[in-house]
Amino acid sequence: MxxxxxxxxxxxxxxxxxxxxxxxxxxxxxxxxxxxxxxxxxxxxxxxxxxxxxxxxxxxxxxxxxxxxxxxxxxxxxxxxxxxTQYDTDDSLLPVYLKQTKFTQLNEEMQEYLEPFSSYEDPYQKALALSKALYHTMTYQKGSTNIKTDAQTAFTNKKGVCQDYAHILIGLYRQSEIPARYVAGVMCEEKYTHAWVEFYANGRWYGIDPTNDLLVDDNYVIFSRGRDYHDTLxxxxxxxxxxxxxxxxxxxxxxxxxxx
Amino acid sequence: MKNLIEQQSKINHLLKRYGVKFGIYKNNTFHEQLFPFDCIPRIITKEDFDYLNKGLIQRVDALNAFLDDIYGEKRIVKDGIIPTEFIYSSSGYLVECEGITPPQHVHSHISGIDLVEGKDGKWYVLEDNLRVPSGASYPMIARDLCRRASPKTFRTNDVEENRDYAKLLKEVMDSVNTGGINAIFTPGRMNAAYFEHSYLAEQTGSKLVSSNDVVVKEDYLYFKNYDGSLEKIGALYRRISDEYLDPMTFLEESLIGIPHLMEIYKKGNIAIINAPGNGVADDKGIYYFVPKMVEYYLHEEPILNNAPTYLPYYEKDKEYVLEHFDDLVIKDVAEAGGYGVFFGNTLSPEQKEAFIEKMLREPRRFIAQEVIDFKDLPIVENGETVERKADLRVFVLSGKETKVWKSGLTRFSRNPDSFIVNSSQGGGFKDTWVLSR
Known part of the structure; x- marks a missing residue:
């Protein structure tokens, strides 16, 4: 704590x-x-x-x-x-968090990207593996995207910022039937707002930060969450x-x- | 009656002069046109109306209970009566309305229920309109003109009064009002239905306001008087659709909305008539479940009939649809207006095959219905009486209690071969008489 x-x-x-x-x-x-x-x-x-x-x-x-x-x-x-160590277990809007938005929608390349992960049976393990893979696939580059960039565009260019990492990962999760939501907030010692992802597995929400390849711990304070960036403006x-x-x-x- | 029919062209002339045009929101699109009036009224017997009255009150009460449940506990989904995907894939479901309870738990204050009378004498509900159903002013005005043109007709026939619509509407506004004046919120003068907005404002003694006349301040909505003083509004009968209502919550580019209206609505500081989010209950796919809502929420047998409907989503229904494809009307739930509606027997074998493949891939997207052979009504065309298909929109008003207006909008198709009585297909309207004995 x-x-x-x-x-x-x-x-x-x-x-x-x-x-x-x-x-x-x-x-x-x-x-x-x-x-x-x-x-x-x-x-x-x-x-x-x-x-x-x-x-x-x-x-x-x-x-x-x-x-x-x-x-x-x-x-x-x-x-x-x-x-x-305290988990949110709120399951009231799970169907909403399973539906893709225009920011998280997958393209063909992203569908193919998912294929090797189809062998995972445990959603939690799958979610971790996807986040790690994405971290290695993408290159963090400031200014490479803007607030209107969707997951497909960022994924095609393999470049983006935290918002893009989050949108892509959310898209991949939802496609795998794992409810996922966009989280906006601040990370300790950062001077900018940050974005990460929460996914629902085993009856609880887990926080994961694909931009830094980290599980969300005590160093993150949440401002807001939603279906995608737009809900957290x-x-x-x-x-x-x-x-x-x-x-x-x-x-x-x-x-x-x-x-x- | 003969006397009344002789006045037809005169009445139509007056309607045109008054600017009585037809503009209706149907499935999110707006249609506008002159709306020809036919003098021969649709006549509903007292016995029939008593039946419809009971059935409509029951149906609308169930729909209101459903809306309250969906944006709250969602018991009907948890109990497996309606599959989850039918709620969340509906374009009318607005997550922004989650957790909001409107004043008095009324969501659909004004419901326009579309019915047809089959040749078998049975009434069928074709569609529920719970968003911004319009059209009540047409029979009001037409009746008024008919009465003036031929007073004798109404002395010799026992027709129920329909001048009480404004009174019913005012009762509804008063009963949900959270403190303040009643207002009718119009997108403005340029809107084709502006006539109806100003007419209803005048008739109900409400302020007619548009976006520039009001402001949200200190958690309430106020009307801005000319002298700069503010008057609190407690009930807002809005005549714009959900997505334009509040640019801070819905479409940001909306210039006709009221910023922060949703925030004060959440706090219970204003009633919005009808409540936003109602589209989830009048979706083509949800229609199938309305009789089940009556059983589930009211523990009653549904009084009114739906047109027999099949959901390919269910295995048993899918088989039926495949077997009887040529006898059914198919509707695409995702399409708006009259689009995406076709008769099974009009497809070529290749089209049919392609369609069935699509249906099997996305079963949730389609519904299939039996074709109802509904009654023709006489109309006068070029001095002759001919028969045409007609439907009926009945207005049901819900405040403290639910009441059915003893009139309605009868629309007819001008095309003799058409089964589709849709305003966008260019039809006319009739007065609807409910007999008092």
Whole structure:
């Protein structure tokens, strides 16, 4: 078990004045079997904000800023206790997590990639083997893909970032009848949000990180999960404004708190 | 009656002048056209209507119980009554509605149930429409015009009043309202059904609003008055489909929706009429299971008949379909509108072989039904009375209790050989009289 102080700051800057700005943010850890949130602090310079949960039980901050502005700043500070030995056993949406989405859909090459693994009978062993194989097949390369890249494209190029690794692995799992979900969060000592995968076997959800070839342990804090990246989008916004471009500055720090 | 028929062209002229066009969401597509009116009403006897009334209330109550179950505990799936894949492969199932309980547990407030009367005198349900069923305003307006054109007709016939639709609708809105005013939410003036939206708003005393008139603030939905003051809305009768409802939850590019509407809905701070996610209950594949829902949730024998339907998904049904292929209507569950519907006997041997192969590969995708030989109704065409196929959409309203409107929309096919009475195939409509004795 580990305890972390997590600080998440996000600054949106708009190229011109906007107004009637609605936003939804998913970067608020919540309490679940493997992590316990001791405190959550939210600061945001909007007219109002409120908290809600989506259908995957992810916490979300949503709100509105009416008047003209060209900046929105968010700060989330959380104290989170993580214990990876606790498992989530929620089976209520398994059929949903078995269905491919346009981001996870397989192409022929991926189907063929699966073939040598058909001899595995135990889904848990198969899942581990697939993740390891994928780690060796793919090359991590920043900038090689973007947020719209699907599993097929990334797999064809054999290059990608954590989001692509996750989408491909989820696609392979679902094709093998193993329910799988996309997880977004932060990994200890990382400065960026990370993405990994959870698969369901033996009546529980296991976390696996194909980008690092690791099983998810106490060093991961979860923001949200879903069918694919789209369900875990950290920021969604709608506003009035003409030809606006927007930049996001994100700063993350996740430090372990060591008790004497 | 003769007197009324003589007024047909005059009434149609008035309907055109009032802008009464037909626009209907059917399987997610929107159809619009002038909707010719035929003066000879469909007449439903008191006895028949009493039967339909009981059966429709039962059916809609079961459908509402099903929707509450599916987005909650899913007992009907766990108990093996409906196979899992029929729920999750339905395009009408919205995971975004998981765990949401609407006010008073009502999901389908306004249900449009499509029926036909067979030549055997039996009524059959063809389809349930639980998303945004439209069309109630047509018989309301047509009746009003007929009454004005020929008052005598209604003095000499014992016809049930149909002017109470607005009252029934208002009752429904009031009974689920979470505190605030009632509003009808329209995509806007450019929409072909705008006529119906404004007509119903006026008749029910609701505010007619579009996206720019409202705002979600502090967990409630407000109407923005001209002077900048805000009025809370407690019930929203929305006339746009689910995917456009809230761009933060569904289609991001929707400009006609209300951002964050789903968040306050989850918190129980507004009633959305009809509830989002209802499509899972009016899917072509789910239709087969509606009588089973009646048994499962209400512990009653289903009163109304479905058209006899077979699911190739089940081995026994598959055999039947293969054996009687030429006598059946085949429907592709995945296709929208009138597409993907064909009669088995219209395929060439090669087409048939190819289709059967497809059906065996994806049995969940298809349903097969017996062809119902339904009753012709007389219509006046070029001064002559001819017979045409017709169906009936009955409107069932659910609030504190479920009530059936004593009228309905009778649509007829203008093509003498057509069995398909679909608005997109260019039909007309009739008034529907329910006799009071």
């Amino acid at each position: 580990k305890t972390f102080q997590l600080k998440y700051t996000m600054d949106f800057t708009f190229s011109d004045k906007i107004n009637h700005h609605y936003f939804t943010l998913k970067c608020l850890p919540n309490t679940q079997p493997r992590q316990r949130v001791l405190t959550n602090k939210v600061r945001i310079n909007a007219d109002y904000y409120s908290l809600s949960k989506d259908c995957f039980s992810n916490s979300m901050i949503y709100g509105y800023k009416e008047g003209e502005h060209d900046r929105l700043s968010l700060y989330v500070g959380s104290l989170v206790e993580v214990d990876w 950290v920021n969604k916004g709608i506003f009035y404004g003409m030809n606006i471009s927007q930049t996001q500055d994100i700063e993350i720090s996740m430090e372990e708190i060591l008790y004497d």
